Amino acid sequence: MKFKMIHENYNVSDLDRSIKFYNEALDLHEVRRKTTDDFIIVYLSNDVSDFELELTWLKDHPQPYNLGECEFHLAFKAEDYEAAHKKHEEMGCICFENEAMGIYFIVDPDGYWLEILP
Numbered sequence: 243m244k245f246k247m248i249h250e251n252y253n254v255s256d257l258d259r260s261i262k263f264y265n266e267a268l269d270l271h272e273v274r275r276k277t278t279d280d281f282i283i284v285y286l287s288n289d290v291s292d293f294e295l296e297l298t299w300l301k302d303h304p305q306p307y308n309l310g311e312c313e314f315h316l317a318f319k320a321e322d323y324e325a326a327h328k329k330h331e332e333m334g335c336i337c338f339e340n341e342a343m344g345i346y347f348i349v350d351p352d353g354y355w356l357e358i359l360p
Contacts, residue, residue: 248292249293252295254351255299256299263350271287273285282299283296283297284296314355315357318356330348336348
């Protein structure tokens, strides 16, 4: 039996702010949306992969999400690592660098860590 990964979900407190961040930081764009009276789900992707990031905004969750110790993350391979690093540095979203491994992490508006690989 084979399985294909299709998306990962992050719950967000401000959907517009998160969409703007993912667009600017990682060139992810909205591909579809589901809206109900209680929640909005937005799927983000790009033309490099068919994997999607699912952002969920819940109407009745006004408090920040508890992300524990942020020991989980989504990883992105940068076509131009140096340009990506410069952009993320300018955005002020780099939260951790491991120069020995040649990687760094950025943090989204809700505190989710995203690994950037060369």
